[in-house]
Amino acid sequence: MKALLRSTNISEATKKISVTGSKSESNRLLLLQALFPDIKIQNLSESDDTVVLKQGLSIDEGMVDVHHAGTAMRFLTAYFAAKKGAEIVLTGSERMQQRPVKILVDALRELGANIEYMNEEGFPPLRIKGKNLKGSSVSIKANVSSQYISALSLIAPSLKNGLTIDLKGEVTSTPYINMTISLLKQLGVEANFSENKIVIKPGRKKTNTVFVVESDWSSASYFYSFIALSKKASVTLTSYSEKSLQGDAALVDIYEMLGVETVFKSSTSSEGIEEKSITLRSFETQLPDYLSLDLSATPDIAQTIAVSCFGLGIGCKLTGLHTLKIKETDRLEALETELRKFGAEVSIDEESIELHPGDKSITSKNKDKNIHINTYQDHRMAMAFAPLALLFPIAIKDPMVVTKSFPSFYQDLEKMGLTVEFV
Ligand SMILES: O=C(O)C1=C[C@@H](OP(=O)(O)O)[C@@H](O)[C@H](O)C1
């Protein structure tokens, strides 16, 4: 199947869209809820990644298949390893079986965990026999994936002596670790992260137990790109606030450079419910010729930004992207291949992508080509390229990959005025 996207009906009227809850916050809170059942979660993510994590948490014995969900794989590895009596085979998609998990498994084994590799050393599937973990300190390489560190931190308050984690090397995707620590603190756990050391005490003091998940900022990125490329559309996205736990809220400043302003609003409904939203609008500004950004804190918005720059004819160098090679696909290679189809001059290395400034002719050059985008089983490839349909018709192959994080993506594009046809 493919989705044909065309721009037919873009208007200036501000559209209103509810984006589903952050999958990162949701998956952390679900894991914590399994450890502390009094937690209540509102605005939970509807993403596949959250659904599979929730299903996984509901069993103690047998097979859990997390498909493409990295956080579910890493968080459940730690959870089952520390759950006395659990006997689980934890597996995932073909790609998941190529995404490394050794750093986390080694750390858990150091704490006493019983985990075996069923096929290739260092990769899922894993056979996990849960037990009380005795260790209370561990050191871990921090420059490959922050998810290993979040996984250990999330189970830490359930360990008898808590956990001290020494982070070795340069820490990557740091806002995701900060999010984990903040949620633990909100839950009443004593937790601290400073200078490459995390200290988490066992148990918790009872505090407020109702958590409202903020909507997903990575998903908001596609609307930022849409507004930047359309120049006239505007949209209000619900349940976002100025004080966010999500690093991808950096979009506000990044897209301001690309001509999109963000207005935060907070109001109280007639039923007394607080409603928070952002409205995105384009504004007249001199766009830069070239943008240099270090995205090591915000890897999930790299594809969106690269495609926006291409659509705007701006050159860019996006660095700090070494983690992109081990995500749903090798995202640097996938971006290079797909952007070249439109005539982009683009190059990559192990941790960056560079795009040369384009000229104004990209729209006319690609107008009748009906270019097909391969998505490589990566939701963000589909969603990052979709806003280009504002400039010329495109086709997205295997379009339903988007459900990994954003199930209503195509309906929401239609609300924005794009025509979406599945053939
Ligand atoms: O902890 C999380 O919720 C995530 C951490 C990041 O992964 P890495 O730390 O592997 O970069 C991010 O890319 C992923 O989408 C979600």
Ligand SMILES: C=C(OP(=O)(O)O)C(=O)O
């Ligand atoms: C990298 C991502 O997810 P995960 O690593 O959890 O599969 C993502 O959603 O972009």
